[in-house]
Amino acid sequence: MSLQAYKTAATRSETPREAEYRLFGQVTRALMHAATVDPSDIKTRIDALDWNRRLWSALATDCSDPGNAMAMPLRAQIISISLFVGRHSSAVMRGEDDFEILIEINKSIMQGLAGPGQQAA
Template identity: 40%
Template sequence: MQQEGYDVRNHSLAHGAYQQISAPTRTVRSTEYDVVARVTHRLKTAAIKGKPGFPDLVSALHDNQKLWSAFALDVADPKNALPQELRAQIFYLAEFTFEQTRKVLAGKADIAPLLDINTAIMRGLRGPGQPG
């Protein structure tokens, strides 16, 4: 479509390209934050439902364990640049998460510690002075 020597289609393409360039760049930290936030939200939502939400809780707990398995593998890598003490703490939290999940599934523990841990991780990923 041409209007007074102006190609509307080219304008749309240029505008779309500019929007892609001007979109904020995702960082690994922000991606990790989003994943932890989604899993944590699913855990909370399922827990609020009580007994009827148990299948959703099982699914969310499974995904939370996959997340913590990934964290544990990452901090166990000798090439990981995080300080050794922080890596050890994250690995310990992963182990605690696995044990707490088993207890939750058996009806012998509450989900609150898992939510607290994930929330603390989100605060750490967000960094000081950033909202969230």
């Protein structure tokens, strides 16, 4: 890694919201790619689904923490979405459904993280 890359990394600071947006972007791109590969490419498909499921599981765990400062209804919604993501991911893994709703959920979250007047990438 070059000196310039270290300087860039050292000076880059993200808010938690920006970090969440970036992570959702990475996971969503993985899902979008997995949706396009041949169904026989099980590793690519399962890796993307597992990454997305782990992201949502971490969010649900954080929302179940009594010290979480978010409003209880929002926390409950996030936990509910996490449960749905888990069930739907299993259906996709079994070949019973597709990736589209998982991608759309993540894009919706990204729009919310982007804030008003900004478009999610």
